[in-house]
Amino acid sequence: MSELEPVSQLGRDGMAAGTAGCLGRSSGWIAAIRRLLQQFGSAQRPGSSSFQGLPLVIEGQQVGLVGPAVARELQAFPDVFVEVAGRLELRGGRCPKERTEAVAKVLAQLRAEGCLVRLARWRDEAYEVRPSFGAPALLNVERAAAPLLGILQFGAHLNAFVHRQDDGTGSRQMLMWLARRSPHKATYPGLLDNLVKEAVSSGSFKPNCALVVIDFLFRHGLLHPDQEPLYPELMAVMHQSL
Incomplete structure (x- = not known):
């Protein structure tokens, strides 16, 4: 199901009517966006997985970061995963096909035993594992395990919008097409999404899609550094190194 929402209402709690010029803010908008920033900035704070986790390494290249609880489960399979000098090395297989098969067996057993709750969201969808964007894939893993x-996961997002003439005022209004995710999706069921997203500040959006819409507002001049107090924080969280 798709919805056509005025861009001026994507942060309905705090945005001024219309799309001309910059958008006004209320305390509701600021509080909601701060929660979004905290969610995406949590990995950079002490106590997060980025501070406690073990780098997942294949052939000397880091491809992931495994939290302590998950690392303990994986180390129960020493023919595939071995901790060496503060790193979790994947040693099961010498080529992408062999690694894929070895890791698949581990994940299937952990899923069958109910050891990791997230594996209950199993999708039977292979996800390529790469050390960086554009690098050759070193193996494939079940997407729910990524x-x-x-x-590091990559995705493509598409925003669709139209301009509509307001016959009453003669001004043009920008509207964005949003999609609502199926209630049967394994992740973020029923939430607003980009075109296959009251709105950004309300918790109704899939979180990463909310950032994509905010980026859209930046690029179209609807969020301005002189009038948006959270502008520096928003820019920082959207361009942080992973």
């Missing part, structure tokens, strides 16, 4: 392994 967050458990702290694997």
